[in-house]
Amino acid sequence: MLKKIETLSAEMLAELKKATSEAEVKEVEIKYLGRKGAFNDIMKALSSLSDEEKRTVGKEANITKGKLEGAVNKRIEELETEKLGKIADEEWMDMTVSGIKPERGHRHLISSFIEDLERIFAKMGFAYVDGKEIEEEHYNFNQLNIPDDHPARDMQDTFWLKDLPGKLLRTHTSANQIHHMEKNDPPTRIISMGKVYRKDSDATHSPMFHQVEGLMVGEHISMANLKATLTHMLRQVFEDDSIKVRFRVSYFPFVEPGLEVDCTSPRGGWLEIGGAGMVHPNVLENVGYDPNKYTGFAFGMGIDRMIMIKHGIKDLRLFFENDLRFIEQF
Numbered sequence: 001m002l003k004k005i006e007t008l009s010a011e012m013l014a015e016l017k018k019a020t021s022e023a024e025v026k027e028v029e030i031k032y033l034g035r036k037g038a039f040n041d042i043m044k045a046l047s048s049l050s051d052e053e054k055r056t057v058g059k060e061a062n063i064t065k066g067k068l069e070g071a072v073n074k075r076i077e078e079l080e081t082e083k084l085g086k087i088a089d090e091e092w093m094d095m096t097v098s099g100i101k102p103e104r105g106h107r108h109l110i111s112s113f114i115e116d117l118e119r120i121f122a123k124m125g126f127a128y129v130d131g132k133e134i135e136e137e138h139y140n141f142n143q144l145n146i147p148d149d150h151p152a153r154d155m156q157d158t159f160w161l162k163d164l165p166g167k168l169l170r171t172h173t174s175a176n177q178i179h180h181m182e183k184n185d186p187p188t189r190i191i192s193m194g195k196v197y198r199k200d201s202d203a204t205h206s207p208m209f210h211q212v213e214g215l216m217v218g219e220h221i222s223m224a225n226l227k228a229t230l231t232h233m234l235r236q237v238f239e240d241d242s243i244k245v246r247f248r249v250s251y252f253p254f255v256e257p258g259l260e261v262d263c264t265s266p267r268g269g270w271l272e273i274g275g276a277g278m279v280h281p282n283v284l285e286n287v288g289y290d291p292n293k294y295t296g297f298a299f300g301m302g303i304d305r306m307i308m309i310k311h312g313i314k315d316l317r318l319f320f321e322n323d324l325r326f327i328e329q330f
């Protein structure tokens with residue numbers, strides 16, 4: 001019997017060693033130490049032994065069982081440690097390697113250009129005023145001396161708002177001049193920037209684009225002031241002190257005379273960049289300014305266009321596709 005206990009114990013220890021998971025260890029435990037296990041068979045067989053033998057064999061069987069239970073727990077612990085060791089090997093990290101910098105993004109080209117313009121004009125004493133993208137017909141057209149039959153009012157050119165009669169997506173930033181003059185007395189110097197909308201779409205026209213609007217009204221304001229202001233602004237924008245500005249006669253209902261503004265291109269030749277003129281007396285009257293006392297200039301330029309010129313960008317749509325390969329270059 002003692003011999004049998006020794007053999008079983010050796011067998012069980014060998015099997016425990018071979019077990020590679022906790023489940024397997026448990027199986028071995030049941031096989032030997034379970035209710036129907038090999039050790040119980042020995043216990044049952046004790047009844048056929050003498051008292052003396054019962055005592056020695058029983059004692060030995062119990063001691064061995066205790067040891068084997070210990071071996072079971074030890075094997076489970078071993079397997080757990082092995083498992084953790086394996087995980088540590090597989091999922092190992094070098095804590096000394098510097099991390100991957102998270103993408104933080106940066107200002108869009110247009111936003112940073114707008115900030116630059118705001119700074120350039122602030123230095124010349126122009127305050128920044130904001131406007132609304134949904135504008136009233138009255139401000140977008142009437143107050144600006146734009147006649148009822150002007151083509152800009154046409155459904156083909158303007159996004160009228162179906163459920164808001166008399167409201168539209170502003171076609172230019174010029175309405176902001178009116179809002180400002182209605183609330184402020186002359187002299188005044190402001191710029192305004194933002195999105196404007198027209199039914200237009202190709203490589204150089206987008207239904208939404210950006211304008212910068214400027215207005216200066218006071219006593220003795222002349223076209224010379226306009227030219228000096230625009231020349232300084234463009235030299236700053238294109239970072240080139242040799243930039244020249246020229247005016248061509250044109251027509252905008254809210255100015256008289258009206259002008260197209262061209263500037264020398266950083267890449268040679270002349271480029272049209274916007275409209276300007278001396279504020280029309282009717283407009284001054286509309287906002288309650290005395291046209292006999294005050295004069296002023298106004299201008300409106302395409303921001304997107306200036307950026308395209310500055311960076312040699314051929315397709316306006318690139319600005320709004322938000323392709324990181326484009327955006328990250330600036």
Ligand code: DAH
Nearest residue numbers: 172252275276277298299300
């Ligand atoms: N609002 C005009 C446009 O969008 C641009 C413009 C022309 C603005 C002459 C002005 C100006 O202030 O004086 O085409």
